[in-house]
Amino acid sequence: MKKEDCFYLGKIVSKYSFKGELLAKLDTDEPDLYDSLEAIFVDLRGNLVPFFVESSQLHKSDLLRLKFEDVDTEADADALIKTELYLPLELLPKLEGDKFYFHEVIGFSIKDKNFGHVGMITGINDSTAQALFEIDRDGIEILIPMNDEFIDKVDRENKTIEVNTPEGLIDLYLEE
Structure with a gap:
């Protein structure tokens, strides 16, 4: 997956627990659209790497609490802090009328x-x-x-x- 085929969803801002959970700040007006994702692309040194979502839930208003498969320790989670999250363009909600991306x-x-x-x-x-x-x-x-x-x-x-x-x-x- 190339970055130009994706849209910026947000950024991982901190760890949430010692079990590898993370908090991501979402760049959207409708965070609840993204609380049941199966996978997210993470920008690791310029490459988009798919991470499968074990569980996720909205935390406060614009934060998404994420648990990725195979990210089970604080060290695993630390490696992902400040990385950017992307999704394929086809997952963007369709806009109607005079609104557009x-x-x-x-x-x-x-x-x-x-x-x-x-x-x-x-x-x-x-x-x-x-x-x-x-x-x-x-x-x-x-x-x-x-x-x-x-x-x-x-x-x-x-x-x-x-x-x-x-x-x-x-x-x-x-x-x-």
Whole structure:
């Protein structure tokens, strides 16, 4: 399994018991979706290694208490502290309507209500305060904020996102 075929689930933050149990902090709004997993991929020095889950249960709000098969001692558990956890993309819950995962809209085209066809989404920049669509228009990069007020429709069937941006936003990138 390659990392690009997976999504980041969370990170092992501490041991829970002396019998090899671990606590993982999950990066999700719905931790209860992940409390009955059979296996999880653990990133060990850049390789995703499958670990089979013997038992798991939610602990507090966003922590998952895990017991992996063949991790039976404190030393075994210590080796896994601070490792990242991944799951295959197909285990992501399907989103409906205008909600989407960043990875699923790469390659979609963007149409603006006033401007028309803008270009193709090549990436998402989420390192800023507000995430941005990175759009390629014939070699020119256009950035459009991923603001709920701008997104009119996500059409998965036709791989299109319709937006209604403030007048002049797109033109800023096209003026010589």
